Amino acid sequence: MTRLSVNRKAYEVEADPNTPLLWVIRDDCGLTGTKFGCGVAQCGSCTVHLDGEARRSCVTPLKAAVGKEVTTIEGLSPDSTHALQKAWIEVDVPQCGYCQSGQIMSAVILLKENKKPTDADIDAAMSGIVCRCGTYNRIRDAIKKAAMNGGAK
Amino acid sequence: MTAKTELDRRSFLKATLVAGGSLVFGLHLPSKSRAEERFGIAEPAVAAFQPNAFIKIAPDGKVTVTVGQSEMGQGVLTSLPMIVAEDLDVDFANVMYEQAPADKAFANPMMGTMVTGGSSSVKMFFAPLRKASAAAREMLVAAAAQQWGVPAESCRVAKGEVFHPTSRRAAKYGTLLDAASKLTPPAEPKLKDAKDFKIIGKPMKRLDTPAKVNGTGIFAIDVKVPGMLTASILRCPYMGGKVGRVDEAEAKAVKGVRAVVTLGDGVGIVADNYWSAKKGRDALTVEWDKGPNPNLSSDGIYKMFADGANNDKGLVAKKTDDLAGAKSKAAKTVEAVYWSPFLAHATMEPMTFVADVRKDSAEVWGGVQAQMMVAQVVGKTAGVPADKVKVNTTLLGGGFGRRFEMDYVIDGTLLSKAVGKPVKVIWTREDDMQGDQYRPATYNKMSAGLDASGNPVFWHHRVVNDAIMARLGPGFGFELKPDQLDDSAFEGAHNLPYDLGQMQIDWVRKDTGVPVGFWRSVGSSHTAFSTECFVDELAHAAGKDPLAFRLATLAKHPRHAGALKLAAEKAGWGKPLPKGMGRGIAVHESFGSYVAQVAEVSVDNDGHVRVHRVVIACDCGQVVNPDTVAAQMEGGMVYGLTAALYGEITLKDNRVEQRNFYDYKMLRMNEMPKCEVHIVPSNEKHGGVGEPGTPPIAPAVVNAIFAATGKRIRSLPIRPEELKQA
Numbered sequence: 001m002t003r004l005s006v007n008r009k010a011y012e013v014e015a016d017p018n019t020p021l022l023w024v025i026r027d028d029c030g031l032t033g034t035k036f037g038c039g040v041a042q043c044g045s046c047t048v049h050l051d052g053e054a055r056r057s058c059v060t061p062l063k064a065a066v067g068k069e070v071t072t073i074e075g076l077s078p079d080s081t082h083a084l085q086k087a088w089i090e091v092d093v094p095q096c097g098y099c100q101s102g103q104i105m106s107a108v109i110l111l112k113e114n115k116k117p118t119d120a121d122i123d124a125a126m127s128g129i130v131c132r133c134g135t136y137n138r139i140r141d142a143i144k145k146a147a148m149n150g151g152a153k
Numbered sequence: 154m155t156a157k158t159e160l161d162r163r164s165f166l167k168a169t170l171v172a173g174g175s176l177v178f179g180l181h182l183p184s185k186s187r188a189e190e191r192f193g194i195a196e197p198a199v200a201a202f203q204p205n206a207f208i209k210i211a212p213d214g215k216v217t218v219t220v221g222q223s224e225m226g227q228g229v230l231t232s233l234p235m236i237v238a239e240d241l242d243v244d245f246a247n248v249m250y251e252q253a254p255a256d257k258a259f260a261n262p263m264m265g266t267m268v269t270g271g272s273s274s275v276k277m278f279f280a281p282l283r284k285a286s287a288a289a290r291e292m293l294v295a296a297a298a299q300q301w302g303v304p305a306e307s308c309r310v311a312k313g314e315v316f317h318p319t320s321r322r323a324a325k326y327g328t329l330l331d332a333a334s335k336l337t338p339p340a341e342p343k344l345k346d347a348k349d350f351k352i353i354g355k356p357m358k359r360l361d362t363p364a365k366v367n368g369t370g371i372f373a374i375d376v377k378v379p380g381m382l383t384a385s386i387l388r389c390p391y392m393g394g395k396v397g398r399v400d401e402a403e404a405k406a407v408k409g410v411r412a413v414v415t416l417g418d419g420v421g422i423v424a425d426n427y428w429s430a431k432k433g434r435d436a437l438t439v440e441w442d443k444g445p446n447p448n449l450s451s452d453g454i455y456k457m458f459a460d461g462a463n464n465d466k467g468l469v470a471k472k473t474d475d476l477a478g479a480k481s482k483a484a485k486t487v488e489a490v491y492w493s494p495f496l497a498h499a500t501m502e503p504m505t506f507v508a509d510v511r512k513d514s515a516e517v518w519g520g521v522q523a524q525m526m527v528a529q530v531v532g533k534t535a536g537v538p539a540d541k542v543k544v545n546t547t548l549l550g551g552g553f554g555r556r557f558e559m560d561y562v563i564d565g566t567l568l569s570k571a572v573g574k575p576v577k578v579i580w581t582r583e584d585d586m587q588g589d590q591y592r593p594a595t596y597n598k599m600s601a602g603l604d605a606s607g608n609p610v611f612w613h614h615r616v617v618n619d620a621i622m623a624r625l626g627p628g629f630g631f632e633l634k635p636d637q638l639d640d641s642a643f644e645g646a647h648n649l650p651y652d653l654g655q656m657q658i659d660w661v662r663k664d665t666g667v668p669v670g671f672w673r674s675v676g677s678s679h680t681a682f683s684t685e686c687f688v689d690e691l692a693h694a695a696g697k698d699p700l701a702f703r704l705a706t707l708a709k710h711p712r713h714a715g716a717l718k719l720a721a722e723k724a725g726w727g728k729p730l731p732k733g734m735g736r737g738i739a740v741h742e743s744f745g746s747y748v749a750q751v752a753e754v755s756v757d758n759d760g761h762v763r764v765h766r767v768v769i770a771c772d773c774g775q776v777v778n779p780d781t782v783a784a785q786m787e788g789g790m791v792y793g794l795t796a797a798l799y800g801e802i803t804l805k806d807n808r809v810e811q812r813n814f815y816d817y818k819m820l821r822m823n824e825m826p827k828c829e830v831h832i833v834p835s836n837e838k839h840g841g842v843g844e845p846g847t848p849p850i851a852p853a854v855v856n857a858i859f860a861a862t863g864k865r866i867r868s869l870p871i872r873p874e875e876l877k878q879a
Contacts, residue, residue, distance in 0.1 A: 016408075019428045027383070027426040032375035033368015035550070036427075037501050038582040042814035045501060073368035080367040088366040092358055092780060095226030095788055097365030098372060098501040098550030123823035130814060132501045132551050133226045134791025136825035138784070 002062055006031065007075025017063035021055070022046045024062050025072060033073035033101045037130070044129030047102040048072050054109040073101035076108065084108055087146035095133035102129045107143050116147055202330035204289040204338055206258035207282060208237060214313050214327040216241065216248045221259025222278070223269040223522050224252075224361060225552030226788070227843040228781035231359045232275055233282060235777055239352045240286035240345050243313040243326070250360055255524035255544035267524040270557055270671065272744035272841020275777050279839055287342035289333075296332035297324045347775075347836070356780035361548070373505040373547045374579060376518040381507065381575040382411055384568050385430040387437050388419035388588055390808045392666055394444035396420060403436040413437075414571045421568050427579055446666045449807040451594075454665050455492070458596035458617040462490075467615065467661035468638055470647040479611035479655035483602025487694045489687055491599060492868040493679035495802040496592035496672055497817060502550020503585040506565035509575035514541040517565065520549030522557040530559045534566040553792070554671035558590050559628075586817055587809040590670025591802055593618040593642065597683040601653060607695035609706060610654035614684070616643040617661040619669045635662070641671070645680030645741060645848065650710040651688060651703065667804065673792055674844040677743040681848030682797075682855070682869065685739035689856045690865065699856065700726055700738055712772050713740050715833050716749035720770035723831050724751035734765070735861025739852035746773035746840030747833075750790065752826075752853040756862050760873030764794060764826040764854055772833035773840035782842050783830040789846025790828065795820040797851035801870050 004011045006029050013028040020039075025031050025048065034057060037045030041056040048057045049071035050064070076082045080089075084107050094100045103126070110117055110125035117125070122140055131139070201217075202210040209217040218234040230250045238245045253259045253267075261268045262277050290310060297315035298305040301322055309316045313326045347353075364370035389395060399420055401413040409429025414421040422433035461467070480486070507518040508531065515535045521527045524544045532539035549556055561580065569576040580588070598615040620639040626632050633639055638660060640647075647658040672678055692702035700721050707714040717740045721727075730736060733755050740749040753766040769786045776782055799818035803810045811817040855866045864876055 015426075015428065023426065023428040027428070030377070031368070032371075032377075035372075035502070036374060036579070037503075038814050040582070040813055040815070042582075043501070043819075073366075076367070080363060085366045089358070089362050092362055092784070094359075094362055094365040095228075095784060096224075096501065096549060096551045097226070097361070097370050098548075100365050101368055104366060127821040127823040130501065130819045130821065132499060132553075132792070132819065134788040134795075134820070134825075135784070136791070136820075136822045137787065137828055139822070140825075 002066060004029075004062070004065060004070065005068070006070040007072060008069065013062070015062055018061045020058050021048070021060045021062055021065050021070065022057035025057060025070070031072050031074050035098055035101055037099065042130070043099070043102075044106060045099045045102040047105040047129065049105060049109065052112070054106050073105060076104070082108070083146040083149050084111065084142065087142040087149065090145060091138050091142040093135050093138040093142050095135055099129060099131045103131065103139055107139070107146070110143065111147055117143065202289075202334050204292055204333070205285045206253075206256070207285050208241065208289050210289070210326055210330060212327045212330060214243070214247055214325055216243050218248060218250050219253045219259070220250050221253040221256075221267050221524070222274040223520065223546055223549055223552065223556075225269065225520070225522070225549035225556070227274070227785055228359055228778060229269070229274045230361045231357060232777045232781060233278055234360060235352050235357055236279055236282040237286045239350055240283045241290050242310045242345070245352055245357060247313060248360070252546045255528045255542070257525065260525070266526060268557070269522045269552070270554065272746070272843040272845065276745065276839040276841060279777070283344050284342060287344050288338045291339050291342045292333040292336045293326050293329045295336055296329040300324070300332060353777050354775070354779065357778050359781070370548050372502050372550045373507060373519045374502055374550070376507045376547060376577065378507060378509055378518070378575040381577055382423050382425065382572060383427045383430050384421050384423045384576050384578040385427065385434045385581065386416065386419040386421045386564060386578065386584065387434045387439060388584055389441050390587055391441055391444040392446065392449060392668070392807050394418065394807070395442040397440035397442050400438040403438070404433040407433040407436055412572050414568055416564070416567055421564070421578070423568055423572050423576055444807055447807050449666055450805050451803040454594060454667070454804070455596070457663055457665065458594070461617045461661040461663055462596055462598040462615050465661045467659040468636065470638055470643050470658040470660050472657040473655045476611055476613060476655045476657045480602060480613070483610050484605040485603045485694060486600060487602070487690055488600045489690060489867055491597040491683035491686065493595045493682055494800065494869060495594045495667060496796055496800045497586055497589045497802050497811070498551070498553045498555035498672055499586065499817060499819070500549070500551030500553060500555050503582055504555070504561035504580040505578065506561045507575065507577040508565035508569040510535040510537070510566060510569040513537055514543070515566070516543040516545070517562070518545040518547055519562060519565070520547050520552070520556055521562065522549070522552055526559070527562050530562055531566045534563050535570050553673040554675070555589065557671055560588070582814070583812045586811050586813060590624070590668045592672030592678055593621065593669040595679045595683070599683065599687045601687065601691050603691070603695050607697060609651075609691060609695070612649070612653040612656045614646050614657070615659045615661060616646055616680070617663060618642050619665055619667060620662050621669050621671060621675075623662070623664060624669055641676045643680060644676035645743060646676075646684055649684050650713045650742065651706040652709065653706060673789065674743055674847040677741060677844070677848040678793070678796070681739065681741040682851040685741060685849065685852030686855050686867070689737070689852070689859065698727075703740065712747040712837070713742060716740055716747040716770045716772050719831055719833055720749035720751050720768050723770065723829060724753070724768035726751060733861060735857045735859065737853045737856025737858070737860055739849040739856060741845070741848040743845045743848055744841030745838070746771055746842060746845035748786065748845045748849050750849040750853040752850065752857045754854055754857040754861055756858060756876050758878045760876035760878070762798065762854070762858060762871055762873070762876065766827045767850065767853070769828065769830045769846065770833060771830065771842075771845065772835050772837070773842050773845065774835050774837040775839055776832060779832055782832055785842040786830045786846040787828045789844060790850045791820055791825070793847040793850040794826075794854065797854055797869055797871055799870050
């Protein structure tokens with residue numbers, strides 16, 4: 001058994017310690033907001049926070065998360081009122097929506113470290129997350145809107 | 154898509170239904186509503202008013218719209234409810250959607266079966282939904298009028314209430330449900346006048362956004378069913394190949410693996426969870442039968458197509474009476490070969506399906522684009538009647554035509570049947586990349602002529618590619634004969650709008666063995682590139698401005714011209730650009746929408762193309778949600794731009810070489826151009842919006858590269874080595 005803390009809740013999971021955190025979160029913890037897109041850290045759909053840092057959960061083994069706090073999209077706010085979630089709704093960013101958990105989780109870290117990101121800052125922080133629907137300009141607008149509204153809450 | 158193509162696909166799909174035998178789909182309205190999620194309320198105990206399959210009004214006045222079309226990002230779960238809210242005359246804040254079951258009540262009228270495709274949802278459901286909504290409204294008005302003892306004509310409606318102005322009486326819809334339920338729906342209800350629209354044509358917030366920012370939106374990969382197992386399939390990498398010898402001992406020894414199931418073209422590992430299935434799969438040893446064309450390669454296909462273009466007669470898709478005469482008289486002839494590669498769909502959510510096959514029935518969950526056909530395919534595969542298959546449509550993590558296919562549906566069904574439990578099958582990205590139904594590669598042999606004054610006198614376009622209908626047909630008892638045209642192979646080429654003198658469009662069909670399928674905008678995804686680039690070449694050969702040359706030959710096509718003029722005006726066509734930059738223009742009609750795009754690009758010394766700005770003008774007829782139109786135009790453009798810059802599936806030794814996003818590149822945030830979308834005001838009939846944004850971008854960019862560098866790209870994707878400064 002491995003002890004794990006996800007969204008401030010304790011879990012004991014049977015998964016092998018080398019199992020990618022993504023599949024532990026999805027299959028053992030039952031939290032499906034974090035998505036599988038490529039399995040090789042190329043698309044960022046699986047982005048979660050590990051002690052406040054963005055991580056590609058598809059290539060992060062379970063054992064690397066032990067003793068740390070994992071935050072997923074479900075743990076971002078209890079009622080979808082994080083500044084970025086509100087901005088995402090305001091701008092109507094998502095199309096299919098599949099990548100958006102990864103986009104938002106990456107943007108949270110960007111705004112935590114940079115209250116007023118420039119376009120170049122946004123490019124640098126967000127280019128790892130693929131959106132096949134092409135919502136990039138709306139993502140950019142929503143990040144700027146959230147930054148104006150106080151950023152990471 | 155032309156009217157003819159629509160007809161052909163409709164006939165095709167109808168044929169598939171006939172081939173599937175007689176189908177009886179009882180109208181079973183869904184019992185659970187998503188209203189609960191949106192409004193935080195449970196289903197009310199009092200029966201709701203359900204005047205038809207689409208609309209349900211609850212006693213608290215909340216309206217649930219049952220949508221048969223699948224949501225793949227195009228906004229259909231918002232646009233169809235908007236149409237209902239308009240003619241029902243309710244506040245849009247009180248409207249929510251639910252996804253329909255597989256039922257002929259929700260059949261796409263264009264296809265005669267449930268299909269989300271061909272950019273047809275608004276086009277096909279606008280009239281039926283308005284009528285259904287107006288009928289419901291008239292029943293509610295009649296119920297109020299009856300209660301008040303006044304003529305129905307003296308009543309008014311607004312925001313979910315019926316008023317009788319003279320007697321100052323009012324009743325909310327929710328109080329009229331019982332009385333309205335007892336009335337007969339009117340056959341010809343009066344529709345609202347377009348000038349009174351309060352919702353249609355106004356930007357409305359998407360109803361599905363909240364669930365897509367907090368992780369609660371359910372895609373197929375998120376479905377949980379009690380007792381469910383998860384599977385991964387090691388698929389034969391060779392096209393048309395099969396499983397040979399399987400050594401499953403090591404796979405079976407992996408903890409959590411429950412079963413190893415050999416399918417015809419792959420070996421499925423069914424396990425307690427995904428990672429166990431994946432580890433089991435990695436432990437398999439399989440020898441493959443390498444299929445009927447072990448030497449199939451991209452080079453070979455290119456040669457086969459070039460040979461076909463030069464030596465095969467092919468079929469005539471369109472011709473005027475005297476091409477040969479015009480050719481012989483032309484003062485100047487321009488010739489070129491254009492090439493578009495095979496492309497993968499690469500939806501963000503890899504193919505995933507959940508099936509629970511029981512003795513006499515089945516229930517399935519998936520992001521699918523054709524629910525009734527899914528019911529048939531599952532039924533046939535599982536050995537249960539199609540009307541005993543319950544299809545639950547989840548959100549689609551991207552569609553683009555890929556989820557019209559049935560391969561992943563069959564996977565889940567076979568595995569559930571084999572193990573006797575619910576099974577979720579999840580493809581890997583590599584499975585998805587190497588097991589796609591690809592956009593057909595296309596070889597275009599083109600020639601055109603000018604007279605001594607630079608006026609066009611002929612246009613001859615030979616299109617060589619695979620036929621999608623040839624592949625899809627046999628599974629449905631439909632065979633594309635050698636003398637039959639498949640419009641999807643050359644649509645956009647045979648209906649080229651320009652008056653270029655004598656014209657002929659030939660199609661040479663080649664059956665390469667590569668599985669080909671519908672890819673966002675289908676034939677237009679490549680014909681816009683070949684035709685709009687070659688028109689540009691012709692304009693330059695005539696010494697004319699590319700915009701002026703187009704407009705001069707579009708006298709009979711004002712909607713193409715209108716889109717072009719608007720895009721050109723907004724982009725500042727003709728105004729100087731900084732050194733090293735170029736501007737290119739293209740226009741293309743597909744699915745009834747006319748889209749012009751102007752791209753501004755620069756090319757660096759290493760030949761890398763940067764697209765700085767794209768201005769889009771679209772005439773898609775009457776608009777339901779302009780914000781969705783803008784999003785689809787921009788997103789469609791990005792899909793086409795990604796392909797133009799990077800997209801290429803290549804084959805070697807009968808297998809696809811690309812594996813994942815590291816060798817099948819996606820456009821990313823740092824490469825995203827600025828984009829503006831301008832909508833041509835129009836009361837014309839609806840065009841589609843999901844696909845028509847894709848075709849014009851490749852030619853707009855390639856034409857801009859020519860303007861910037863003087864180099865003409867004729868083969869996609871655009872390769873930096875072709876543009877590198879010497």
